[in-house]
Amino acid sequence: MELVWLAIVAVMIAVYVVMDGFDIGAGILSCLLAKEDKEKRQILQSIGPVWDGNEVWLLAGGGVLYFAFPALYASGFSGFYLPLMIVLWLLILRGISIELRGHVDSPLWKPFWDNVFGGASILLAIFFGAALGNVVRGVPLESSGFFFLPLWTDFGFGPHGLSSPEGGFLDWYTILVGVLALLTLTLHGAKWLIFKTAGSLQEKCLRIEGKLWIGVVLMVVIVTLATFSIQPQVMNNFKSAPWGFIFPLLAVAGLAGMLVFRKAHQELKGFLASALYIVGMLTGAAFGIFPYVLPSSTNPELALTVYSAKAADYGLWVGFLWWVPGMILVTIYFVYTYRMFSGKVEVE
Amino acid sequence: MEDALILHRIQFAFTLTFHYVFVQLSMGLALLIFIMKTLAIRTGNRHYNDAARFWIRILAVSFIVGVVTGIPMEFQFGTNWAKFSRAVGGVIGQTLAMEGVFAFFLESTFIGLLLWGEKLLGPRGHWIASMMVFLGTWLSGYFIIQANAWMLHPVGYIKQPDGSLALDSYWSLLLNPWGFWQYLHNQLGAAVTGSLVVAGIGAFYLILRRHEEFARTFIRLGVTVGLIAGILLLFPTGDMQGRNIARYQPVTLAAMEGLFETTEGAPLAILGQPDVEKQRLDNPLILPKLLSFITYQRWDAEIRGLNAFPKEDWPDNIPLLYYSFRIMVGLGTIFILLLGIAAIRLRNGKLFESTPLLWTLGLLIPFPFIANTAGWITVELGRQPWLVYGLIRTSEGASPYVSSGNTMFTLLGFMGIYTVLAILFLFLVYREIADGPHAVPESQSQRGASKAY
Numbered sequence: 001m002e003l004v005w006l007a008i009v010a011v012m013i014a015v016y017v018v019m020d021g022f023d024i025g026a027g028i029l030s031c032l033l034a035k036e037d038k039e040k041r042q043i044l045q046s047i048g049p050v051w052d053g054n055e056v057w058l059l060a061g062g063g064v065l066y067f068a069f070p071a072l073y074a075s076g077f078s079g080f081y082l083p084l085m086i087v088l089w090l091l092i093l094r095g096i097s098i099e100l101r102g103h104v105d106s107p108l109w110k111p112f113w114d115n116v117f118g119g120a121s122i123l124l125a126i127f128f129g130a131a132l133g134n135v136v137r138g139v140p141l142e143s144s145g146f147f148f149l150p151l152w153t154d155f156g157f158g159p160h161g162l163s164s165p166e167g168g169f170l171d172w173y174t175i176l177v178g179v180l181a182l183l184t185l186t187l188h189g190a191k192w193l194i195f196k197t198a199g200s201l202q203e204k205c206l207r208i209e210g211k212l213w214i215g216v217v218l219m220v221v222i223v224t225l226a227t228f229s230i231q232p233q234v235m236n237n238f239k240s241a242p243w244g245f246i247f248p249l250l251a252v253a254g255l256a257g258m259l260v261f262r263k264a265h266q267e268l269k270g271f272l273a274s275a276l277y278i279v280g281m282l283t284g285a286a287f288g289i290f291p292y293v294l295p296s297s298t299n300p301e302l303a304l305t306v307y308s309a310k311a312a313d314y315g316l317w318v319g320f321l322w323w324v325p326g327m328i329l330v331t332i333y334f335v336y337t338y339r340m341f342s343g344k345v346e347v348e
Numbered sequence: 349m350e351d352a353l354i355l356h357r358i359q360f361a362f363t364l365t366f367h368y369v370f371v372q373l374s375m376g377l378a379l380l381i382f383i384m385k386t387l388a389i390r391t392g393n394r395h396y397n398d399a400a401r402f403w404i405r406i407l408a409v410s411f412i413v414g415v416v417t418g419i420p421m422e423f424q425f426g427t428n429w430a431k432f433s434r435a436v437g438g439v440i441g442q443t444l445a446m447e448g449v450f451a452f453f454l455e456s457t458f459i460g461l462l463l464w465g466e467k468l469l470g471p472r473g474h475w476i477a478s479m480m481v482f483l484g485t486w487l488s489g490y491f492i493i494q495a496n497a498w499m500l501h502p503v504g505y506i507k508q509p510d511g512s513l514a515l516d517s518y519w520s521l522l523l524n525p526w527g528f529w530q531y532l533h534n535q536l537g538a539a540v541t542g543s544l545v546v547a548g549i550g551a552f553y554l555i556l557r558r559h560e561e562f563a564r565t566f567i568r569l570g571v572t573v574g575l576i577a578g579i580l581l582l583f584p585t586g587d588m589q590g591r592n593i594a595r596y597q598p599v600t601l602a603a604m605e606g607l608f609e610t611t612e613g614a615p616l617a618i619l620g621q622p623d624v625e626k627q628r629l630d631n632p633l634i635l636p637k638l639l640s641f642i643t644y645q646r647w648d649a650e651i652r653g654l655n656a657f658p659k660e661d662w663p664d665n666i667p668l669l670y671y672s673f674r675i676m677v678g679l680g681t682i683f684i685l686l687l688g689i690a691a692i693r694l695r696n697g698k699l700f701e702s703t704p705l706l707w708t709l710g711l712l713i714p715f716p717f718i719a720n721t722a723g724w725i726t727v728e729l730g731r732q733p734w735l736v737y738g739l740i741r742t743s744e745g746a747s748p749y750v751s752s753g754n755t756m757f758t759l760l761g762f763m764g765i766y767t768v769l770a771i772l773f774l775f776l777v778y779r780e781i782a783d784g785p786h787a788v789p790e791s792q793s794q795r796g797a798s799k800a801y
């Protein structure tokens with residue numbers, strides 16, 4: 001049962017990144033690409049009715065993590081205390097910037113919230129990437145099952161290359177993953193805006209997406225190599241269970257799909273290919289560190305595994321019984337909402 | 349470690365108190381908006397739709413502040429209370445996860461439709477959206493109250509060999525007898541907040557002779573719903589809450605009432621300052637034997653005082669607990685009295701001309717927020733020194749490696765950001781109120797409730 005829940009948590013987090021990822025990406029592009037008020041409003045209009053629902057995947061995923069793997073939730077959230085708090089503040093600032101911008105028509109008010117929206121989106125992408133990097137690299141777990149990571153890095157190197165033993169949440173490796181996440185979500189956001197908008201904004205996104213794609217591919221190669229050196233478990237897992245290659249293959253198929261559909265001007269398929277790439281990368285990472293859910297950077301004996309972090313079986317069974325109908329309802333809501341607000345956005 | 353513990357407690361209390369200011373307003377307004385939309389459908393009178401559209405604009409601001417301050421709440425169980433989370437996550441994590449899956453998705457979907465979709469959905473569809481937002485916000489309240497009720501009165505669990513607790517009965521957790529009355533009591537409190545805000549804004553409009561048609565609707569609705577909810581708050585829900593406390597947390601009852609000595613025929617202290625050092629109530633104003641009667645329905649029943657319990661089980665802030673309880677009950681009683689007078693004047697058709705009563709209604713706006721906050725302080729402080737009553741002490745629940753310096757840093761950060769949020773909220777709501785409700789002509793009435801971005 002714990003394996004089912006591991007898969008559920010991984011999929012819910014992947015859905016979160018795909019869904020909230022495109023509106024974070026749109027926020028990044030609002031800062032970098034959109035120069036005119038009309039373009040900024042197009043971006044907000046394209047994510048306005050859905051961003052809140054997208055973000056609920058983070059809360060729902062967090063809640064599921066809490067009851068299915070309480071030891072992981074407790075250890076991870078308290079160990080990553082500072083970066084998580086900063087993520088919370090960024091989510092607060094980003095949420096209000098989206099909703100409050102339109103309330104006052106003033107040249108002081110709107111640009112201020114535009115910058116908050118863009119800045120928070122950029123930092124969130126980097127922090128989420130770095131968080132994933134930390135989970136793959138491992139953390140200095142103690143025998144109590146807890147740890148604490150400071151925030152900054154000394155930019156040093158350690159026995160595993162890019163990771164310094166004195167570094168905190170941020171080190172060379174996790175910053176690399178953060179940059180990959182930033183590029184990935186920017187590209188994902190561009191794909192969304194190409195699909196949802198028309199006119200000058202869409203043209204700008206079409207012009208930048210090729211460069212972003214090349215950047216993403218380069219970073220994928222670099223981060224993959226760095227991951228093999230920093231976390232030996234990944235290589236072991238792919239060697240001992242070659243069927244796991246399906247996950248990175250999904251990611252590669254997504255990357256290839258983006259190229260193909262771009263040439264054919266198939267906007268929705270291009271966006272979905274980007275989503276496939278993200279899902280492939282995240283599930284591949286979860287497979288790579290299995291059976292760990294939080295590896296130890298100091299002593300493998302102390303790592304949290306899917307077996308040691310799980311809740312008791314009865315709770316997991318009961319949870320499954322309500323989770324399935326719950327997800328059916330959620331699917332209905334999402335299909336309904338996205339159909340309701342389908343088509344290109346129009347801004348007066 | 350001692351320092352860190354108190355900072356963890358202050359941070360959780362601060363972020364939760366702030367969050368709940370907006371949540372109670374949103375839940376209360378969601379109910380009143382649903383009533384207005386229902387009246388619009390029932391009577392076919394567009395006036396109620398126009399009235400609802402005004403409050404949807406206020407709800408939009410309150411809802412977004414509630415959402416963004418709610419995200420930290422779920423995370424802080426793990427970040428600040430890691431040992432607690434590891435020990436009980438398998439139980440109360442269930443309710444939090446269900447809140448996410450069943451309530452958050454529902455409310456986030458339909459708040460978007462309520463704000464954006466009047467044109468797309470048509471009158472009936474938009475009415476359904478208002479109902480779903482009401483259901484979603486109140487369902488969210490149900491799950492979170494069940495989590496809290498489990499901490500006050502743990503049921504349906506078994507102890508694991510490693511010391512953590514596991515879920516043993518799903519339905520016991522969801523149908524916790526404590527949670528039933530607590531939920532109703534809490535929701536009625538939110539309904540009073542929404543009602544008094546709606547009535548109070550209506551009263552100010554009437555004093556200013558602006559939007560008078562809307563103002564009378566707001567007052568009528570607010571006074572009616574507020575009075576019904578206010579009475580139900582006292583009886584039966586408040587009464588049953590009190591009986592649960594007397595039965596399961598007798599030491600809390602003693603502390604709430606400032607009763608230091610076990611007494612037969614215990615008096616009810618209306619006022620008086622608890623002196624914990626000397627273990628007595630200074631200059632009390634008492635009603636003889638009343639505490640025994642309302643607790644056990646017998647004038648001579650024995651109520652155990654604080655001296656009947658070991659000191660380490662006493663709530664650790666008795667004065668604040670004692671005053672919060674009195675503020676909640678006192679304000680609740682005042683609401684019933686004033687709303688009762690307003691309702692009688694409303695029936696006589698004299699309320700709208702009575703300037704003193706209109707001023708009273710207007711000035712009441714802040715007080716339901718204070719009463720609800722005091723109620724939560726009562727129940728949370730009353731649970732001390734326990735995090736999970738009788739099972740885990742508060743001192744055993746905090747994150748082991750999060751230092752006081754780090755907690756101080758984040759507490760200051762939250763205080764700064766929330767101050768900005770409070771200013772923004774007041775500024776934007778003031779603008780909406782100054783702009784006021786509009787009667788939209790038929791030809792444009794399909795324009796939608798909210799602005800586009």
